[in-house]
Amino acid sequence: MYKLPYKMIASYLPSLNIFLKEAGEIARFTGRFFTQWFKPRYEIAELLRQCFVIGYRSLPLVGLTAFILGLVLTIQLRPSMEDYGVASQLPAIVGIAIIREIGPVIVALIFAGKIGSSIGAELGSMKVTEQIDAMEVSGTNPFKYLVVTRVLAATLMLPVLVLLGDAVSLYGSWLGVNIRGNTSFYLFWTQVFNSITFSDVLPAFIKSYFFGFAVGVVGCYKGFNSNKGTEGVGRSANSAVVVSSVMIFLIDLLAVQVTDVLGLN
C-alpha cells in the first residue's frame, strides 16, 4: 500500500505559504501601481530621468550582448545549415530567431540583471535608511515618485532596448555570415525582411512591454519591502533579479500560448 509522504509535504508547506503570500503581495503592489499611476500629480521629470537611467544607460550593455548574440548564433548555426545544404537561408533563420524569441528574451534577462538589481538595491537602501519614510513625512508620495516612475520607465524602455538590440544583433549576424561567406548588407536585410512577418514582430514587441513591467514591478516590490539592514538590500537586489528572470520566462510561456491560440505562430 502506497503511503503518502505527509512529512515531506508538510516540510514544503512553509515555503509554499511564503511563495503564495509573496505572490499575493506582488499582486497587491501591482494593483497599487495602477491606482497611483492615474492619479495626479504626475512625476514627468522623474519619469524622464528614470527612462534615461533605465533605458539609455542600459544601451551599451544590451548592445554589446545583442551584438555578440547575433554573431555567435550565426557562426554556430552555419555548420548545421551547411549540413542540410541551406546555408543561404542563414539570414532568414537567424532573423526570425532573433526578432521572434531570442532578442526579446535575452535583452529582457540582461535588463532584469542590470535594472532589476539596481532598482531593488536602490529602493532597498532607501527603505533601510528610512529615506522612504522621510519622503512620506515630508508630504511626497514615495510610491508615486519612486515606484510608478521606475515601473513605467522599465515598461516603456525595454521594448525600445529590444528593438535596438534586435538591430545590433542582426548587424552582428551579418558580420557572422560574412566571416565565412560573402553576402552583401543589402541582400542580408532583404532576406531578413522577406522571411519575417507581422506575426513575428508584433507579439515579440508586445511581450517585451510585459517583460519590462515585470522587471520594474518585481524590482520595486523587492526594494520597497526590503528589511534587515544592509543584508536585506543585497537580498532584495538578488531576489529581484531571480524573480524577474523567472517572471520573464513565465510571461514568455504565456505569450507563446496566446499567440498559438490566436494563430500567430
Next chain:
Amino acid sequence: MENRTVNNIKLGAFVLGGLLFLVVLLYMIGANRSLFGATYLLKARFENVQGLVAGNNVRFSGIQAGTVKNITILNDTVIEISMLIDKKMLMIIRNNALVSIGTDGLVGNKVVNIVPSKVSAPLAKEAEILQAKRAVSPDEMLQTLYTTNNDIAVIAANLKTTVQRINSSSALWALLSDPSIPKDLKISVAHIRDATGKAGNIVDNLDLMVEDVKVGKGLLGKLMRDESLAKNLEAAVVKINRVVEQADSLAGEFSGLVTDIRLDATKGKGTLHTLLRDSLMAASLTNSLENIQQGTDGFNQNMEAIKHSFLLRGYYKKLKKQQQKNEKKQE
C-alpha cells in the same frame, strides 16, 4: 538643468532610434506583403493548392509581384486563390499568362508563379481569372526520379560491361596502338576532302544546269519550259498513236491475208494451190517458159535482121542521133 536637457535629448534620440527601427521593420514587412501602395486583384483556380496559404508571395517571371490574399474552396475539386498584385504589373501581366504553385527553393515556402505566354493577348483586368498550370508535385518528381534511377542503373551496368569488353579486347588495343593508322586516317581524310571538293563542283554544275532548265535553256529546258514544243510533241504523239492504230489494223488485215493464202496454198483448188502444189503443172510451166525463151531468141534475131534491112535503117539512125544529143545536153 543643462545636464538634464542633454540627458533628455539623448533619451529622445535613443527612443527615436528604437521606434525608427520598428517603423522600418513594419514598413518593409508591409511592403513585402503588398500592404502599402496600389494593388489589383487577380485570381486562379486549382484542383490542389499544395499547402499554399494567404500571405505567400506571388512572382511574375521570378520577380516579386504581390501576395496571396485569400484561398477559397469553391467545390470539392476547385479551389480559387485571390492574389493582390502590384499595380505596376497592370501593364505587364496578360490574360493568357499561366499560374502555377511552386516552392521557394527546395524546402522553402510555397509561392505562386505567374509565367507569361509567348502568344500576345490583352492585358489582364481586375479580378480576372488566369489559367492555372498544374505543377508537378514532389511525389511525382520522386516517382519520376525513381524510374530514372532504375534506368540509369541499367545503363551503368551495360556501360560497365561494354568498358570491360573494350578493356579486354586485344584486337582493339592493337588497332589503337598501330602507328600506321593515324597516317592512313590522314590520307583517308585528304581523299575525303578531295571527294568532297569534287562533289561540290558536281553540285555546282548541277545547280547551273538546274538554273538553265529553269530559264528554259537546252533541250531539257525547252522540254520543261517551251509550251509550243510541248504542243507539237503532244500532236506528234497523237499522230504516232493514230499511225500505230492504222499499222495495227493493217497488220491484222495482212495476217488474215496470209492465213487465206496459206489455206488456199495448202487446201484450196485455185491457181496458187496449182502453182505451189501441182507437180504436173510445174513441169508444164517449165516447158512453157523454155518455149517462150526460145521464141524470144528467135524474135530478137528477126528484129536485128529488120534493123539492118534498108526499109528501116534510116529510122534507127535518126533515133540514135537523137539519143546522143540528149546525152550531151545532160553533160
